[in-house]
Amino acid sequence: MKVTVYIPESSMRSPRKMVREMLVDLGSSLGIARQLTLRDIRSQYRQSVLGILWAFIMPVANSVTWIFLSMSGIVKLASTAIPYPLYALSGTLLWSVFIESLNSPLNQTNAAKSMLSKINFPREAIILSGVYQSLFNGFIKVILIVVVFMIVGIYPGWSILFFPFAFLSLVLTGTAIGLMLTPVGLLYTDIGRFIQVAMQFLMYLTPIVFPIPQSGWGKMLFNLNPLTQLFMVCRDVLSGVATNYLTGFFIVNAVVLLLLFISWIIYRAVMPIIIERMNT
């Protein structure tokens, strides 16, 4: 018979046992995550008339603003490999995918508070379900980008086969950063607000609506930003442009996977402490 022991000692003191439990729980959270995802997707638009359209309205409105600014000459932008309206549209849509996955660990955990404080189930399911939902919602946006690209005659070619990896790494990067901030974010709401502010700022340091500057310290900042590698690869692959960011892309991904693993350990270990102090 299975014996479960609860003691005050930190789980860090028996790392082998901890990793074993993490893997077991990850396995058993797959089914739950699937069910939670179905639950959220089903209920998300049931009380809405426009339904899934809302997934597009914000990013499209955002890119329209930038297309207007660029066309009217209010803002002078460097030239882009694809026509600027498409650059801005694909940028803002992909950015919204990234932001959603970044907010997801904190939002999902907050939404599951009442469950977390009453039912003992693998906590991984919450995070995993967030990843699933980001992938699902993101996938719809990607379809939109591809369709618009094709209409104006931009075809991705074989490089599209690489896109799922690029897309996954975009979502996992967001998840890793979001998950890292979640434990403190659950205690202090400052973290949630900080993310909002920081991300607005970060958007302009990433090739979303601005192309990478040709020279100067702006160019350096863009290149130092690890997100640049991810977004450039995503967009280049979608638009069939040869990309020179692959090396950086793989380095960033290796770091992200490590970060994801560490945040996972922290999330698990501190959950009992948070449930104890959380308002339910």
Add this chain to the structure above:
Amino acid sequence: MSESLIIVDHVSKKFCLDLKLSLWYGMKDMTSEMLGKKNLGHDTLREKEFWAVKDLSFEVKRGECLGLIGKNGAGKSTMLKMLNGLIKPDTGRIEMHGSIGALIELGAGFNPILTGRENIYNNASILGFSRDETNRRLAGIIDFSEISEFIDTPVQYYSSGMRVRLGFSIATQFNPDVLLIDEVLAVGDMGFILKCFNKMDELFPNTAIIFVSHNMPQVSRLCTDLIVMAKGESVWQSHEVSQGISLYYDLFELKPGNFVGSEKATIEAIYLTSRDKDSRTERSLEISHGDELNVHIRIRLDEPISSPRLGLMFYDKEQRNFGEVFNFGDFISIEKAVGCYTFIAHFPEIQMGQGVFSITVAMTESSSYNSKIVFRMQSAISFRVISTHHGWAPMQFTPVWSHVEGGF
């Protein structure tokens, strides 16, 4: 089958009442948890902390049900959360054997927009069922909940009773080794509660149950062992369930209730006597089962009242009205009178079992067509019966038994 499925060994848990400090302690605890410090300092209190659970030890075997009772905030639910692995103990050790089922706020995680049927799948998966298992048990779950006609209605249109029905049906469809129950049967109707108890009786022989409740009839119905908790500590722990229940009631001081009524009449004084005992000289009157009881009441009538009647109503600690006296008019007639009167009601033999009982006094006025209340004083006075009969029922009879040869 006598293995212990739940072993709790000197477990304590502390809590902080101050929000800002609590969050800050949370940050500190998270840091020391991550650094894997050997001495976490969990055994000492920090500023504004208190022991929500202190030094609790018990074992529950298969086929046993341990009741945790006590006032609000005594630490019962905190203990359950630790047993369920939701929060960690600060000291001590908890060992749980086998699968654990928890009935703590049924239907947590129900999505109000989704239908009952969809929520069955969600809830079941969180409780650890696979989709196939749920498919197999779906009919049973819907059947047990008795809400099949609403099963495709969004849960937000369910009544609270219907939600509990659905939650209970899902949670008890698999047979756990350990079952934790926290005050979940409060909203079901009588029929459903009986059904739940039957279900629990079914699970009982193979399960170790922990039952947290404020409903003493349910506790006495289900529990084989009892812990009375006060301020996080166990103040009483034994197999003598009914004794524990009277102790629980003693935690609540019985204060004289409100006086309601017209200005026409009032109670000047009320006291009890029994043999040489007198409630005016003793803080709480204690009488033995079988002793006499005299209720002395002094009443002042300020206005004439037509056919005044005095009634006494006996309440037990559960506030159950289990006995009444309404034969005042057969003995006394004070028609159209004012002034002070003293009455004594003499009970030659008190048949109540162990416990505290209270008497509510009421006066009525009758006219030819109706009767209305002049005053009513809830729990005007109380007394304790000392008895060797620890039964659950308020009346403990002691008839004379005889054995008849040869049958009827």
